[in-house]
Each structure stands twice: as structure tokens, then as C-alpha cells.
Amino acid sequence: MESEGAKPEFKKGLWKPEEDLILKAHVETHGEGNWSAVSKRSGLMRCGKSCRLRWKNYLRPNIKRGGMSQEEEDMIIRMHKLLGNRWALIAGRIPGRTDNDVKNYWNTHLNNRSPSRKRKTIDSELDQNDEEKQTKSKRLRSPSNSQPTCNAIAVGSAEELEGKKPENEERGGAVSDAWIQRDAQSMNYYIESPMVLDNNATTFVFEDEPFLDYWDSFAMFESLGFAGDW
DNA sequence: AACGGTAGCAACCGCGTTAGT
DNA sequence: AACTAACGCGGTTGCTACCGT
Known part of the structure; x- marks a missing residue:
């Protein structure tokens, strides 16, 4: 029952490239921290938490992308x-x-049991057959499967x-x-x-x-x- | 070519901890 | 000492691309 106007409506969902640019520029000039102020100062309609996460997981320098070695x-x-x-x-x-x-x-790659993901993988036994199934599936796409x-x-x-x-x-x-x-x-x-x-x-x-x-x-x-x- | 199922990634949510007042 | 805000972490979910039928 939050009264309208009481708290700002923060944007959710995927980040757009322009949002990334804004956040990156902002952090590079003002430094990390005080994330709750970032949305106000930068004009991003994202909550501080979201900004922090985006920076930490994606925009930070030296972040490695791509498959694990x-x-x-x-x-x-x-x-x-x-x-x-x-x-x-x-x-x-x-x-x-x-x-x-x-x-x-x-x-996704290492924990075959994947407990959090209750998709119907059918058998709960998770034996070697499971590996076969996985091999058949998308894992093939991965270079290091x-x-x-x-x-x-x-x-x-x-x-x-x-x-x-x-x-x-x-x-x-x-x-x-x-x-x-x-x-x-x-x-x-x-x-x-x-x-x-x-x-x-x-x-x-x-x-x-x-x-x-x-x-x-x-x-x-x-x-x-x-x-x-x- | 279309459809359904699934893997993988990105982001959100809730909770615990820490720091500041 | 108590309260509050901010931060950090792990769990979970949503979305998209890809694959097989």
C-alpha cells in the first residue's frame, strides 16, 4: 500500500547500453559506493542495488566474459x-x-543436480545416463563441454x-x-x-x-x- | 518452417551483516 | 545501546537463444 509518489518507481529488467554508459561514466568520475545516490545523481531510474549489481557483475574493469577455462x-x-x-x-x-x-x-555446468531449477528432467537418479542426456542437449554448443x-x-x-x-x-x-x-x-x-x-x-x-x-x-x-x- | 523444450545468462529478491548516527 | 541505512551475499526467477522433432 505504498502511497503514490512516496517512493520513486525504479526501472527493472535488462540494462540498455546507454544505461551502462551512464553508470560507467558516473562510477568512473565519482567512484564506487553510495549506490543509493547513484540513481539520483546519474539520472538512472535504477535502484542503488541494481546499479551496484550491474557494475559489479558487468561493467567493472577486468571482468572476464566468455566461457570458463x-x-x-x-x-x-x-x-x-x-x-x-x-x-x-x-x-x-x-x-x-x-x-x-x-x-x-x-x-548450469557443474552441478548436475541443479536443485534450484525444478525443470522436469524426469529421472531423479542422476546416473551416467544423465550425462548422455546432457551431451545430447545444449552442452554441445559449449567449446569446453x-x-x-x-x-x-x-x-x-x-x-x-x-x-x-x-x-x-x-x-x-x-x-x-x-x-x-x-x-x-x-x-x-x-x-x-x-x-x-x-x-x-x-x-x-x-x-x-x-x-x-x-x-x-x-x-x-x-x-x-x-x-x-x- | 514452425513449434516446444531446455540451457545459460542476467537480474531481482530477501536476509544477514556492518557502519554510521 | 538502539536504531537506521547501506552493503554484500546466496537463492531464485525471467528472458532469450538454441536445438531437436
């Missing part, structure tokens, strides 16, 4: 194993990719990656620590079922190597605060 895909898989649905955290490890990107990619080859890479724990303990367990879903073995003496984690990929850009861990030695520097940095904890 095999490296990125592997990274997503590994990180999801660790962190669950913490898309922002996962995206933070993949330069140029946004949480929305990662989330969408996971839901190969299934993930990495299904067992997990290092550290979600707490380590975040540098804190999760306040809310249910948020972010299941974090599988089952992959991780910890050496009581060396106090290092080991992968239980590692898969070694010949790829320098990623941080896969060899069976006999303590993961900290291989973890990327950013993660290392983040872990430091936690490392003294135990």
Missing part, C-alpha cells in the same frame, strides 16, 4: 568442495570472475580459507572435509585422493606434499591468522 573450472570445483556455496569467496580466487558468474556456471576431470582436490578447510570459523553452518552448504587428512606430527594437511594435474597455474597438491607448500600465496596469507590457532 579448464583451469577456472577446476578451481571452482575444488573451492566448492571446500567452501560450499560461498560464491563470493570462490570468485575471489578467480580473477575477473564474479560470484554470479561462478554461481551460474556451477548451477568436457566434464570436470578433477573430482578430488581439496585442501585445508573452509575455516582456513576464510580465516575464521563459520558462524552459521547451514549457510554455504556442506563443506567436505572428508578429503583431507591431517598429519598429526607435521600438522599439515594432505589430500586423501589426489589428482595430479600438469598445470602450473592451479594449486593442485601432490599426495605426499603438505598443502601449505602449494597453496597460493593469498590463501597462505589468509591462513596465517588461523594457523596459530591450533
Whole structure:
């Protein structure tokens, strides 16, 4: 029962190129932040939230468009194993990719179960036949339609990656620590079922190597605060 | 060629957290 | 300390393009 005129009518739906230009120009001159003021100052009839999202997911510099590389895909898989649905955290490890990107990619390419999308995919068993079906479908269009080859890479724990303990367990879903073995003496984690990929850009861990030695520097940095904890 | 079904992306919504007053 | 506004995140939905029949 909002009285007319009480609150401005914000535009919804897809952004037009000219709106993008306005927003981009505005942010470039005024900087990020204070999104609620952006619509007023810029003349865009979009709510601040919408502006922020558009900037963050699309207009920001260094945003990567296009399909995920095999490296990125592997990274997503590994990180999801660790962190669950913490898309922002996962995206933070993949330069140029946004949480929305990662989330969408996971839901469409990697997560066969696709729980949020209740389309009639018929069988709930999701066996190998499912893969056949998918192969028949649009996945063929994708240049990188190969299934993930990495299904067992997990290092550290979600707490380590975040540098804190999760306040809310249910948020972010299941974090599988089952992959991780910890050496009581060396106090290092080991992968239980590692898969070694010949790829320098990623941080896969060899069976006999303590993961900290291989973890990327950013993660290392983040872990430091936690490392003294135990 | 037309139609229906589906995948994929973009954007919205609701809620929790944080910062400012 | 309490309240409010802004921000950030994850879940969900809408729309469009594409594919198979």
C-alpha cells in the first residue's frame, strides 16, 4: 500500500547500453559506493542495488566474459568442495570472475543436480545416463563441454580459507572435509585422493606434499591468522 | 518452417551483516 | 545501546537463444 509518489518507481529488467554508459561514466568520475545516490545523481531510474549489481557483475574493469577455462573450472570445483556455496569467496580466487558468474556456471555446468531449477528432467537418479542426456542437449554448443576431470582436490578447510570459523553452518552448504587428512606430527594437511594435474597455474597438491607448500600465496596469507590457532 | 523444450545468462529478491548516527 | 541505512551475499526467477522433432 505504498502511497503514490512516496517512493520513486525504479526501472527493472535488462540494462540498455546507454544505461551502462551512464553508470560507467558516473562510477568512473565519482567512484564506487553510495549506490543509493547513484540513481539520483546519474539520472538512472535504477535502484542503488541494481546499479551496484550491474557494475559489479558487468561493467567493472577486468571482468572476464566468455566461457570458463579448464583451469577456472577446476578451481571452482575444488573451492566448492571446500567452501560450499560461498560464491563470493570462490570468485575471489578467480580473477575477473564474479560470484554470479561462478554461481551460474556451477548451477548450469557443474552441478548436475541443479536443485534450484525444478525443470522436469524426469529421472531423479542422476546416473551416467544423465550425462548422455546432457551431451545430447545444449552442452554441445559449449567449446569446453568436457566434464570436470578433477573430482578430488581439496585442501585445508573452509575455516582456513576464510580465516575464521563459520558462524552459521547451514549457510554455504556442506563443506567436505572428508578429503583431507591431517598429519598429526607435521600438522599439515594432505589430500586423501589426489589428482595430479600438469598445470602450473592451479594449486593442485601432490599426495605426499603438505598443502601449505602449494597453496597460493593469498590463501597462505589468509591462513596465517588461523594457523596459530591450533 | 514452425513449434516446444531446455540451457545459460542476467537480474531481482530477501536476509544477514556492518557502519554510521 | 538502539536504531537506521547501506552493503554484500546466496537463492531464485525471467528472458532469450538454441536445438531437436
